[in-house]
Amino acid sequence: MSWHVAEDDLRAYVRGELAPPALWSADTHLAACAECRAVLNEVGDPVALDEGWERLDAELDAPRPGFVESLLVRIGVADHTARLLAATPVLRLSWLGAVAAVLVMTVLAANSVRASETPTLFLALAPLLPLAGVALSYGPALDPTYEMTVVAPMHGFRLLLIRTVAVLAVGLGLNGLATLALPSYGLRALAWLLPALALTATGLALAPRLGPVLAPGLVAGVWVAVLVIAEAQTEGTLAPYTVAGQGVAAVVAAFAAGLLYLSRDRFDSTSAHTPFAGFQDGGAA
């Protein structure tokens, strides 16, 4: 053995306080290292040690987590949150690869056809990708375990937020990398950020009323219509990318976030009547 588990870590292990990924390393190492097991016997009381062996037994039986889940734990995400995120379809490598491919093509097009002062095609597309990612991360049509999820005691809105934050972080990160590939536009290439937040928040806020497919679809349609109208009426920078347009996007994002918060209980059940009718305290909805 080239290394051994530190004594402090072994004490934490016995107390059940050692967190992943150090816990996983200790589990694997202890199974193979008689020397560390001997130290473990010395540092722990017998009762706690029995519990530790039982835990080790359970851990060795547990299958190793997948790539995304391991990565999330290594960057500090709690293991139970990482498992919830691993069940989010749009965080799989295949979806992320498709998003990256779309962005690369858009950046290439923006760089090769530089007809205006702003990368219009990129700015039109970039806000739609986080919206699509969030829309595809929840809902009865897209989550195979939706019915089990909705009757679980974990609040549906909390799960939605966990997935939304993760998908937004990944989506905005990819968009940000794509922006770096458009250096000649400077900060103007970042004008997608506020519209992206506004579209995503509006899509989520409308989902309880219109459903998880129609709501983001409608929001995407309105965004495209706004761009087409702006293109037809303006010669220079399109309205959504002006200072006034960015201000409107910020206000819409804040308003939609408030509306989403007020609708949070509607993500807590399904209904035959509306996509997320929800329960209302004091009586059936």
Place this chain on the structure above:
Amino acid sequence: MTDLPTPPTVSAAGLTLRYGSTAALDDVSLRLGAGVTGLLGPNGAGKTTLLRVLATAVPADRGAFTVLGHDPNTTAGRQNVRRALGYLPQTPGFHPDFTAFAFVDYVAILKEMTNRAARHREVRRVLDEVGLGDVRGKRIRRLSGGMRQRVALAAALVGGPGFLVLDEPTVGLDPEQRMRFRELIASAGEGRTVLLSTHQTEDVAMLCHRVIVMAGGVVRFEGTPAELTARADGRVWSSTERDPGARAGWRTGTGSFRNVGDPPEGATLVEPTLEDGYLLTLDASDAASASSSEVTA
């Protein structure tokens, strides 16, 4: 309706839910106690809707119910109902890339079990309980239909729920798997309330201490399997030809016909089964609906 042998753990009154002009549930009231209660009924009877309402997946338009003393119409009460609930939906969905262990672990996290060591012990316990301890590391997409159904049952059992809702868990299973599943459900019913929706009267005969029959969104019978069977006392007879006056009749393996309905004078009566009682209950429902339609018309 006979009294429950134990105090009710689940009580519902006046549950009504409409899909457009169709009443999926029409003023449904019932009481469940500890043990396995079977929910029988034809397709479209409202069984799945009732189970989804009691599992808090969908709110009823009208009516109220309590589970283990908790009222799901308040936020806190609903959380408590969900903490006490194990739910196996009619078509359980899976994340196919998950292993059996990872999937049950995922459901355990949704059930607020955040302590990793305790959660993994519990996941291992329920997988062992349903006989999947040896394949816990296998991906779900590589498991057979019967094994997937057992993974879903393990997910329902994780956390030791006091109220288990199982929607047609034996559909699509071969006879051996069905028998294995019955053993599991019988074991799960010890000390907890289980509501089992099924098309199979054998499931009810072998497993259930109570039975509810639904048709057209209405509860048509609530009692013991013996009481449902007793509805067919003196109303099942055998004959060499199909009796045209019978409500239902079919040729048996011995070549004679088994008839259910109002027997003619001198008919050779035979011992009724639970299925006979069930058929006659549904038939009475149809007759009542027809007569009601005639009155309305």
